[in-house]
Amino acid sequence: MEQLKHFTHEHLLSLVQLQPDHNNEKSDKEDEDEDEYKDKDDIVVEDRYVGKCKMCEEEIFSFHLSYYSCKDCNYSLHKYCAQLPTTQQNHPLHPGHSLTVFKFIRTTYSEWACDICKNPRKMFYNYHCYICKFTMDIICATMSEHKMDHPSHPHQLQRSRSWMISFCYACGNKHSGTFYNCSTCSWFWIHLECALLPAKLLIHQSTNGSFSHSHLLTLSYSFPYIERKAMFFPCCRVCDDGFKYYNWHLGCNKCRYYVHVDCATSTRDAFVSSILMPAGLGKTYKNFKDDDHPNLTRYPFPDESVNLVLMHLFINKGDLLIKGKIDGQLFSHPHPLILLENGSLSLHDPMKKVELLCGGCVRPITSLPFYKCSEHDCGFVLYEWCTRLPSEIQNHYDHPEHPLVLLPKIPGNLLNVFKRQVCNLRSNGFAYGCEECEYYVDIHCAFIPDVITHEAHPNHLLLRCNSSADQSKRFCKACNQYIQLGFHCPTCDFYLHIRCVLLLPRTIKHKYDKHPLSLRYYPVENHSSEYFCEICEDELTRVVLSLQHVFHVYAHCLCPPKTSV
Structure with missing residues (x-):
């Protein structure tokens, strides 16, 4: 019936048809137009909520397909509620007796309970049997619909x-x-x-800034293994947990941004989301004061040549006299070293295939001044701060039993190559060692601070930790490898290897591209092609170094541990 005169309302009610919401997948052209929503601050909600039924007092949604509405006033009824008869015979839930519809039961009690669902009701439409005093609310009466x-x-x-x-x-x-x-x-x-989740959702200011994404996220009803494998088994960008194939999720395939449906629609307080709850890969809120950490080391390094671990030893020492010439034998070198403040010597430049590495810290030398061997044919060079290293370290964090002595060369090693005990990489630079225990660390690992911050997990302090000591299985967020010694955020359970912290600077130069490459932690938005390494041609998984969405290389292909030989 297109129009209905209902006993609960004085006006005629008209039938309104609702379109069933089956079109959850948009066309490619519509996907290309998603960016028009990027400046909106609210969740994009589809037209699922229509109104409220005056009989059962429940919402009318689009999946109900149709409902009755009054054109003169705000009065609506579900179609199945509106078509209920005032009297029913042999109802399946109460056969044998007739049931009559009432707005409420005229008793001395203001509340009553449905005999089917046991829910308490007040001023609510119901079906009542005069013979056995059976009462059933309208919701239970129409449950089959x-x-x-x-x-x-x-x-x-x-x-x-x-x-x-x-x-x-x-x-x-x-x-x-x-x-x-x-x-x-x-x-x-x-x-x-x-x-009732919408097919498209925009995460922005509605989540208190805890996490955001500029593109519309599409609702998917499963995440099969093959798809997850093709996306390198992504984790939720909010809670950092994995996905199950049968659970729903929201995602942006352009940016490989995926979140659980409950994470995306969470309205938790920002403090609770970022401090008390796992912060995952979303935005974190600062949990420390800068004044409490005046010498805090901040990673990653700006570029390959900077060594903040060593430089911070001399920041608060005042003006130090720089000697023009020093004795090379102090560093197991047979010739004197002279300070080079200007000159025509080529600095480290991968594009020109010029490699100039400090013999102490094995970092590229890209600027003056530095010390160079006085002999023309000898290529031994040293950063100025590497000449000021302390001769001994007491109570080292990883080897407190004995003092560690500065060793320009490891005794009995060919080409001075040794395995660094902390990061398990090889080096031929200066080392601090205990010959009694055959324990050696390079000068970077010797001065690892207790507390740092890192751009990959901003605003939270990362504490130095030893996972092997507590027998815990922790994995680095950069390389996904098991951590023995690294940095840990206890609030968010975030871990980084020491070598990933030390070997991955913010920018780097490579001989295959004339532009500097910047360290990226997540896939780039609006990337037009697949992510694969330009060197080994494997697909990228975790840490990505990229340049303008074009040149990509694996971190371990780009930043192998260098030696000065």
């Missing part, structure tokens, strides 16, 4: 008869309230809130 055709499932879903607590198949979490389930697939239960 509460169905949903959802694009996530091939079968029609039926509403659960009563309020319940259960795990939701969509998000994988426990919910309380109204569920819809499939009578054919008994395992399929979804909570009403998850069923």
Whole structure:
């Protein structure tokens, strides 16, 4: 019936048709137009909520397909509520007696309870039996009509008869309230809130700045293994947990940005999201004061030549006299060393295939001044601060039993190459060592600070930790390898290898490209092609170094440990 005169309202009600929301996938052209939403600050919500039914006092959603509405006033009814007769005979839930509809029961009590769902009601439409005093609310009376055709499932879903607590198949979490389930697939239960999730969602200011993404995220109803493998098994950008193939998620394939549905729609307080809850890969809020850490070392290094670990030893020492000439024998070198403040000597430049590495810290020398061997044919060079290294270290964090002595050369080693005990890499630079225990570390690992910060996990302090000491299995966020000694954020359970911290500067030059390459922590937005290494041609997974979305290389292909030989 297009029009209906209902006993609950004085005006005629008109039937309004709703389109079923099956079109969850947009066309390619529509995907290209997503950027028009990038400046919006709200969640993009589709037209799922229509109004509220005046009989059962529940919402009218688009999946109800149609409803009755009054054109003169704000009065709406579900179609199945509006078509209920005032009297019913042999109702399946109460056969044998007639049931009559009432707005409320005229008793001395202001509240009553439905005999089917046991929910307390007040001033609520119900069906009542005068013979046995049976009372049933309108929701239970129309339960067989509460169905949903959802694009996530091939079968029609039926509403659960009563309020319940259960795990939701969509998000994988426990919910309380109204569920819809499939009578054919008994395992399929979804909570009403998850069923009403929009097909497109924009994360921006609505999440208190805890995390954001400028593109619309598309709702997907599964994440098969093959797709996850093709995307290198991504983790949720909010909580950093993995995905299950059957749980729903929101994602942007352009940027390889994926989040759980409950993480994307979370409205937790920003402090709770970033401090008390795992911060994952989203925005973090500062949990320390700069005044409490005046000498805090900040990573990554600006470029390959900078060594903040060594430089911070001399920052607060005042003006130090720089000698013009020093004895090379102090550093196991047979010739005197002279300070080079200007001259025609070529500095380190990969594009010109010129390699000039400090013999102490094995860092590229890209600027003056530095010390050079006085002999013309000898290529031995030293940074000025490497000539000021202390001769001994007491109570080293990884070898406190004995003092470590500065060793320009490791006794008995061919070409002075040794394995660094802290980062397990090889070097032929200066070392601090204990010959009694055959323990050697390079000068970088010798001065690792207790506390640092890193751009990959900003605003939270990272504490030096030893995972092998507490037998914990921790994995580096950069290379995904097991950590023995590294840095840890106890608030967010975030780990980095010491070698990933030391060997990956913010920018680097490479002989295959004339532009500097910048360190990236996540895929680049609007990237037009696949991510693969320009050197080994493998697909990129974790740490990505990129230049203007064009030149990509693996971090371990670009930054192998250098030697000065």
